[in-house]
Amino acid sequence: QVQLVESGGGKVQAGGSLTLSCKVSGTIFSLIALDWYRQAPEKQRELVASITSTETTTYADSVKGRFIISRDNAKNTVYLQMKSLKPEDTAVYYCKTFALYTEYWGQGTQVTVSS
Numbered sequence: 001q002v003q004l005v006e007s008g009g010g011k012v013q014a015g016g017s018l019t020l021s022c023k024v025s026g027t028i029f030s031l032i033a034l035d036w037y038r039q040a041p042e043k044q045r046e047l048v049a050s051i052t053s054t055e056t057t058t059y060a061d062s063v064k065g066r067f068i069i070s071r072d073n074a075k076n077t078v079y080l081q082m083k084s085l086k087p088e089d090t091a092v093y094y095c096k097t098f099a100l101y102t103e104y105w106g107q108g109t110q111v112t113v114s115s
Helices: none
Strands: 003-007 010-013 018-025 034-039 046-051 057-059 067-072 077-082 091-099 102-105 109-114
Touching: 003 091, 003 102, 018 034, 018 091, 018 109, 034 067, 034 077, 046 067, 046 077, 057 067, 077 091
Parallel strands: 010 109
Antiparallel strands: 003 018, 018 077, 034 046, 034 091, 046 057, 067 077, 091 102, 091 109
């Protein structure tokens, strides 16, 4: 069974940095694309960044130039480096993948940015 486990969330002041990790098991990691989503209170879940198996990356306009998605196939882990954080980045962050015709989500990690 495919499992995703996020870590690295926390509380930070505006302008600070955090790096989230998502460890994946149960599938051939090097072959899958991965996404980071986030959901703020009372808002819809939104796609933040994506990385393909060939390491092509895409970003939401709101995080371009501040966030970097990367992957380490040797560690079965995808990362989200977040810099210049803003209060509006406060949300639960989830990683997601699609494998064996099914979507899989992690449990989420809370990021709180104070002004």
